[in-house]
Amino acid sequence: MSEQDHRVRGVDHVAFPTFDPAATVRFYRDVLGFPVVHSICAAGWGPENHPDFIHFFFDIGNGDRIAFFYYFGTPPEVGGPAGEKGDVHARFGADVPEYFVRSRHLAIHVDSEEDLLEYRRRLDASSWPVEMQIRHETIESIYTHDPNGYMFEITRALRPVLPQEDVDAELTVDALLDVVAEPEPTFGKLLARKAELIASRVPV
Template sequence: MTELTHTVRGVDHAAFPTYDPKATIHFYRDVLGFPVVHATCALGWGPEAHPDFIHFFFDIGQGDRLAFFYYFGVEKYEDTRLPELLKRARHLAIHVDTEEDLLEYRRRLDASDHPCELQVRHETVESIYVTDPNGYLIEVTRPLRAITVEDDIDANLSADALIAVADDPEPSLQRFFEIKAELIASRYAGEPAEGTFV
């Protein structure tokens, strides 16, 4: 597969609705220490029935921002059809550099009304998790080691195996591992399967 180039330089902002701007500002600005750096106040926008709103932004470092929309007069809405597991799968992970940084954010959270819910070491990162006042899962993560070329190769083999297993009549993690093993064997036999990462 031909590698595609891109000119994206990172995240400008990720945006979410909030029904409690007071709690949201307190949590991100006063607990986590992310300064408010921009706000757009608008009398409606787009369609005729669009409510008035304030769109406000927090600086989360490196020019990236986390933003919220507060719509005046809009009642809180929750999609009860979505299982809790899938709600928590949608989350924002914020990067810090050191263990000391991570522990400082844990200290701030534990001293607030939103204590850290989980601290876990993954394969290449250590993370803490908290649910913000809006019910969004937020992760603060630090690297445990540098990402290598081998990690990139493994990730691409995993992506190719996932694409293949998704078409299986009964996709499973076991079948994923079998396909990935075949891709690895093919790679090291010098005969990559057509359309796969080399």
């Protein structure tokens, strides 16, 4: 367990590029109802031929924000050739497995089933309908892709996280660090190491 005090207060902002600000504003502001809360209009500067840009922010609840950069005069090809999979920032070939393509995503929290279904209703009435609604036994989520191809999830917890789950997570991470420090880490080796940590650290 970390002995250091925990001072941070959530996400200030997470930022992504967009080449389609009109659709991005429609999706986040008009479809989802996320207020526009901040923007920066900046002339390009610096040594790297930085284009002029607009940086605009949407409130995602809790005072946290999702932000986008729109660069004037900059085509999507600035990020390389279009990918068969992925989004405007992460471009992947057709052979890259879906689990990897989907691994990096943003999940926004709601408190209730009513709230989850309200966002489902808003998305389903838009050009970006919900692609999946999945109940993973302890959480329930809806998923779609935003106009930039970014995977977008809204999720709710079906029960609170219990204290023993935090303890278990610490043992998992410690076991993981031990296993990845050795050659050829496997899931079986992790479970064996975690069993040792449970036996040695958890009182009977």
